[in-house]
Amino acid sequence: MFLLLGAPCLGQETPVYYTPIVNVRTGAFVNENGGVVEAWWVSTLLGYSGGTTDATLGYVDAFGPGASISSDYGCPESWTFPPGVGFVFESRDGGCVRDPVGGPGFLAFTATEGMQVDSSVERIWYDISCDVLGRVPSSEGRRPLPIYRGLFPAGSNATSGAVSLGAPRLYCFGPEHRYPRRVNVTMFNGGEQPATFSVTVRRLELDPRVLVENRYSLGPKEVFQANDLAFPWIPGGESDLDLDQMVWITITADQPFLSYVTTVYDLGTPHDVGFEVYPSRLAQ
Incomplete structure (x- = not known):
């Protein structure tokens, strides 16, 4: 379904939507059978014509290092489907977007009424x-x-969270249950001029003081991911939900922008889905 976040595009007959895209190799190891296993982050974009009339989705642009809309393999400018028909636009098997190199990017697209879009x-x-x-x-x-x-x-101020940092004081269980997170913030300067981004971190409750503040400079249409943000030790209380430490992360910029936060934990129990995604939202 659409997860519509941000201000409505007033005055636009056809709104432009944005969603993150990624297809990047992050490492490799040799398994117990002697085979080589590679680790990748891969995004998927799916659509379903869920209305009572035909629905259309069209690509506008792709952002990030090396990202672009491809004209290979007969890729059209848009796709139109009758009611009840689904489609895989982008997946691990490819699509009509040349993926950004080395990290995440953003895809801009249009969609008419009735087109349900799933991005993951x-x-x-x-x-x-x-x-x-x-x-x-x-x-x-x-x-x-x-x-x-x-x-x-x-x-404007766009806030992600509450973002879980894990449970470092959970000593009655093994370390695999503490889930220490690596926190990443992805930023997109959607403007035509260079932008300065500010990323601030605050406790979960009852304390407006800033724990961490970082600044980043991005060029026009640039996408950047700040990896593995460092956090100070947070005493118990204002950032705890039971024993989980949680924070609010606010992003602002002096150009039109987008952002979101991801966390990754590698030391969990077997079969954990070892990552989380926190969209940024404007105050209502």
């Missing part, structure tokens, strides 16, 4: 040596990605 990300393990087809994927699970209706206005 999964961590995939590819065994590249167990099958004559080349590589066999195993998905660790999916998380929804935000779909934004337009850009956040310059100077």
Whole structure:
């Protein structure tokens, strides 16, 4: 479904939507059978014509290092489907977007009434040596990605959270139950001029003081992910939900922008979906 976040595009007959895209290799290891396994982050974009008349989706642009809309393989400018028909626009098997290199990007698209859109990300393990087809994927699970209706206005505050940092004081269980997170903030300067972004972190409740503030400079239409944000030790109380430590992360910029927060934990119990996605939202 549409996860519509941000201000409505007033005065636009056809709103432009934005969603994150990613297809990046993050590492490799040799498994117990001697096979090579690669780890990837891969996004998927699906659509379903759920109304009573034909619905259309069209690509506008792609942002991020090396990202673009492809004209290969007969990719059209838009797709139109009758009611009750679904379609895979982008997936691990490819699509009509040349993916950004080395990190996430954003895809801008239009969609008419009745087009339901599902955007998600999964961590995939590819065994590249167990099958004559080349590589066999195993998905660790999916998380929804935000779909934004337009850009956040310059100077506005977009907040993600509450973002869980794990449970560092959970000493009655093993370390695999503390789920220490690596926190990443992805930012997109949607403006035509360079932008300065401010990322501030505050406790979960009862304290407006800023724990962390970082600033970043992005060029026009640039996408940047700040990885593994450092957090100070937070004493108990104002950032705890039971024993889980949680914070609010607010992003602002002096150009129109978008943002979201992701967390990754590698030390969980087997079969954990080891990542979370926190869309940024404007105050209502």
